[in-house]
Amino acid sequence: MLRWLKADLHVHTVLSPCAELEMGPRAIVAAAVANGIGLLGITDHNAWANVPAVTALAAREGIAVLAGMEVQTREEVHVLCFFPDLASLAAAGEEIRRHLPRIENRPEVFGDQVIVDAEENILGFENRLLLNSVDLSLEDVRDLTRRAGGLFIPAHVDRPAFSLLANLGVVPPGLEPQTLEISSRLTPEEAKRLFPTLVGYSLITSSDAHRLSDLATPCATWFHVAAPTLAEVVLALAGREGRKVVIMSNSDEKPCSS
Amino acid sequence: MQLKALLAVPELGLNLKAGRSGLEREVKGGYTSDLLSHVMSRAREGDLWVTVQAHQNIVAVAVLLNLAGIIIAGGIEPQEETLSKAEAEGVPIFTTDLPIFEVVGRLYALGIRASNFYAALAQG
Numbered sequence: 001m002l003r004w005l006k007a008d009l010h011v012h013t014v015l016s017p018c019a020e021l022e023m024g025p026r027a028i029v030a031a032a033v034a035n036g037i038g039l040l041g042i043t044d045h046n047a048w049a050n051v052p053a054v055t056a057l058a059a060r061e062g063i064a065v066l067a068g069m070e071v072q073t074r075e076e077v078h079v080l081c082f083f084p085d086l087a088s089l090a091a092a093g094e095e096i097r098r099h100l101p102r103i104e105n106r107p108e109v110f111g112d113q114v115i116v117d118a119e120e121n122i123l124g125f126e127n128r129l130l131l132n133s134v135d136l137s138l139e140d141v142r143d144l145t146r147r148a149g150g151l152f153i154p155a156h157v158d159r160p161a162f163s164l165l166a167n168l169g170v171v172p173p174g175l176e177p178q179t180l181e182i183s184s185r186l187t188p189e190e191a192k193r194l195f196p197t198l199v200g201y202s203l204i205t206s207s208d209a210h211r212l213s214d215l216a217t218p219c220a221t222w223f224h225v226a227a228p229t230l231a232e233v234v235l236a237l238a239g240r241e242g243r244k245v246v247i248m249s250n251s252d253e254k255p256c257s258s
Numbered sequence: 259m260q261l262k263a264l265l266a267v268p269e270l271g272l273n274l275k276a277g278r279s280g281l282e283r284e285v286k287g288g289y290t291s292d293l294l295s296h297v298m299s300r301a302r303e304g305d306l307w308v309t310v311q312a313h314q315n316i317v318a319v320a321v322l323l324n325l326a327g328i329i330i331a332g333g334i335e336p337q338e339e340t341l342s343k344a345e346a347e348g349v350p351i352f353t354t355d356l357p358i359f360e361v362v363g364r365l366y367a368l369g370i371r372a373s374n375f376y377a378a379l380a381q382g
Contacts, residue, residue, distance in 0.1 A: 012375055014268050074312075074313075075311065075313050076292075137313065137337060138313065139339075147362075165295060166293055166312075167292075167293055167294060167295070167297050168293045168311075168313055168315040169294035169295050169297070169318070169319055170315065172313070172314060172315050172318075173318075196375065
């Protein structure tokens, strides 16, 4: 039986230095409940250590979490990478870490990189600066993700920095992303008008939340799926077996158009 | 100045990696950026483009704008796909171990200028 599920697949936690310290697991889950979100993507920069804590807390509220990271490729392009389970996320996370420059974080400049458990006890701090490019190309990161059965999504492609279209101009031939994420500032129609290279692609929108108030977006991505899993999301993006994805306005729950 | 003349300037330390068929092209100016969206909207036909961006999309941008060629600076080695596309399109790609600042400074000393900037000046 298929049902509609409101998703936000791009949320940062206190592990991301640029996220506010209010982005702890409890507060994120509470904000997801308040915004009616049933499927949450936890995507810290080049890291995943807070995914288990958010997953455990979200489960108590009936919210599913996709296990992910926001990787910064060699081209300084941000991409969301989701994995079928925590074990495959951890394995990919280790590979990403091996390709991350050994530069120490300076919390007074970039912010703290805090690792927490489901009770919000501080387990430690990530000492390596996460706001950096890994020494892997866009295609390398895609292949690494797909080899692990994961989903690869170029992030906020309309943004002027750290985005596929700002840095590389157009969707590279052969990249064949299953979807691309646009920022919540644009409707899909506006995005395709501004960036004709997006025409013909499936698009999703997410909050890219770095603070709690960011989770309240003008539009949201809804998946019509049998279960809140990565496999179902992949089917929906392909429009297969009755699954589908739409971007809807949060104010009137009509299709989000300009 | 033709591209092939630059290849003969030892101070630039250029290695031709692909696109030999385009070496007769005239260099009309220069442009530097690593953001392809900037290059697409600002570089001019005939510009020599200096960058550290080595992704295959640089070839598409060079073809789109009819740039003279691309120098990848800083000792960065382009990916195989980038070179094979450049070879197929006849877009000369050079590498150099020099940092970008030095490459651009030495090209300027050879008389190469930012054509988009001077075109705007000429129009007042």
